[in-house]
Amino acid sequence: MSTPRALTIAGSDSGGGAGIQADLKTFQERDVFGMSAVTAITAQNTQEVTGIYECSEEAVTRQIEAVASDIGIDAAKTGMIASITIMKAVAQQVEKHRIHPLVIDPVMVAKSGDSLLEKEARQALKRILLPLAHLITPNLPEAEVLTGKMLDTDEKRRDAARHIVDMGADAVIIKGGHVTGDSADDLLFDGESFHVFSAPRLNTRHTHGTGCTFSAAITAELAKGRELLKAIQIAKAYITEAIRHPLNLGRGHGPTNHFAYRHFAQAEELR
Numbered sequence: 001m002s003t004p005r006a007l008t009i010a011g012s013d014s015g016g017g018a019g020i021q022a023d024l025k026t027f028q029e030r031d032v033f034g035m036s037a038v039t040a041i042t043a044q045n046t047q048e049v050t051g052i053y054e055c056s057e058e059a060v061t062r063q064i065e066a067v068a069s070d071i072g073i074d075a076a077k078t079g080m081i082a083s084i085t086i087m088k089a090v091a092q093q094v095e096k097h098r099i100h101p102l103v104i105d106p107v108m109v110a111k112s113g114d115s116l117l118e119k120e121a122r123q124a125l126k127r128i129l130l131p132l133a134h135l136i137t138p139n140l141p142e143a144e145v146l147t148g149k150m151l152d153t154d155e156k157r158r159d160a161a162r163h164i165v166d167m168g169a170d171a172v173i174i175k176g177g178h179v180t181g182d183s184a185d186d187l188l189f190d191g192e193s194f195h196v197f198s199a200p201r202l203n204t205r206h207t208h209g210t211g212c213t214f215s216a217a218i219t220a221e222l223a224k225g226r227e228l229l230k231a232i233q234i235a236k237a238y239i240t241e242a243i244r245h246p247l248n249l250g251r252g253h254g255p256t257n258h259f260a261y262r263h264f265a266q267a268e269e270l271r
Contacts, residue, residue, distance in 0.1 A: 004032045004223040005072055007099070008216065009064065009090055010079025010107070011040040011052075017255025018209035019079055023216040025258040030220035030238070035071060037063035039081050039090075046208055046250025054082055057089045064090070068097040075223035077103040077215050084124040091128045101134035101222045104169070105215035106142050131168030135228065137215045138164075139175045154187075161189035171228060173197075175211065188232060197232055199240040206246035206254035213256055214239040237261075 006027050013019035020036050027034030039060055043051035067073060076099045081087050094102055106125055122145055130136060130146075144151050146167075147160045157174055164172040176185040184202075188195040217238045221231035242256035245263070249255060 004220070004225075005035065005074045006032045006216075006219050006223040007035045007037065007064070007067055007073045007076040008079065008219075009037045009039060009060070009076060009081070010105075010212070011042050011082070012038050013209070014041075014043050015045045015208070015250070015255070017046070017249075018212045022209040022212040022255070022258065023077065023079065023219075026213050026216035026238075027220050029258055029261070030217060030224075030234075032220040032223050033071075035067045035073070037067065037090075039079075039086050042080075045252070046254050047252035052082065054086065057085050060086055061089050061093060064093040064097070068093070068099065073097070073099050074225075075101050075103070075219045077105060077219040078129065079105050079212055079215075080107040081125075081129070082121065084121050084128075087121060087124055087128050091132060094132050101219075102132055103215050103219045103222070104129055104133040104136040105211055106136060106138050106146065107211070108142050108145060126167055130164070133169040134222070135171045135173065135218065136164060136169045137173050137175065137211065137218070139211060143172075143174045157187055158189070158194060161187060161194070165189055165191050173232060175214070186232075186236065188229075190228065195229060195232075197236045199236060202240075202243050204243060204246050205252070206248065206256065207243060208250075208253040208255045210239060210243060210256055213242055213258065 008023035011019045013021050024034040039055055041053045042049055143160050147163050151157045151160050161172050171190040173186050173188040182201055183198045186197040214235055217235035218231050221234050241261040245257045245260040247257050
């Protein structure tokens with residue numbers, strides 16, 4: 001059996017907690033060979049983003065071309081894509097090389113509150129990338145941007161999920177980290193039915209990179225050939241353990257613990 005291969009198309013996080021770094025750590029921990037196409041370099045730590053340096057369209061295109069033409073891609077995910085130009089380049093490569101399944105993590109704002117996506121690019125994301133997605137993984141604020149509506153009830157979130165799928169994605173999971181309550185409930189709409197993935201809400205400030213890590217874990221399981229529901233179930237257990245056992249690094253929003261499950265996890269599906 002060949003080794004599963006997963007590609008992340010995202011920005012670099014110098015602090016190591018999110019972006020390309022989080023994705024590759026997650027791929028490794030889930031026994032998948034990870035590859036990357038860097039869209040931007042960020043200077044950031046647990047407290048702030050001090051610089052964003054976008055890669056050229058040619059640089060992004062050549063990275064994806066190099067990987068796809070030689071090693072091959074069983075699944076891919078996108079993260080930070082800050083401009084329309086890079087978004088178009090990525091979409092062209094996804095279509096050219098028939099990269100599927102594709103998981104889109106619509107990264108818009110860092111945990112520090114710094115914007116990572118140009119305002120004009122937010123609308124372009126819906127037109128250019130979303131129709132290529134097997135799954136899109138917005139948190140609540142991102143889902144509100146995508147739909148242009150406040151999603152303060154479960155009914156509204158379900159309507160938003162239907163709307164996002166109508167935009168062209170095969171499926172959407174609206175993450176529950178920003179929803180109040182004792183549990184963090186992620187709402188999946190697969191185009192036909194709804195599914196809820198629950199975990200206890202954990203009181204910690206060390207949540208930097210949770211979205212990247214969750215979407216990367218889903219991508220890794222899809223690269224192995226898992227069905228979407230099972231891939232999300234495993235990813236939910238993985239990210240829960242990563243949050244439950246923080247590394248306590250930095251003075252701000254510290255990173256999740258990507259290898260926590262190896263030492264602490266009780267969830268059988270992670271083994």
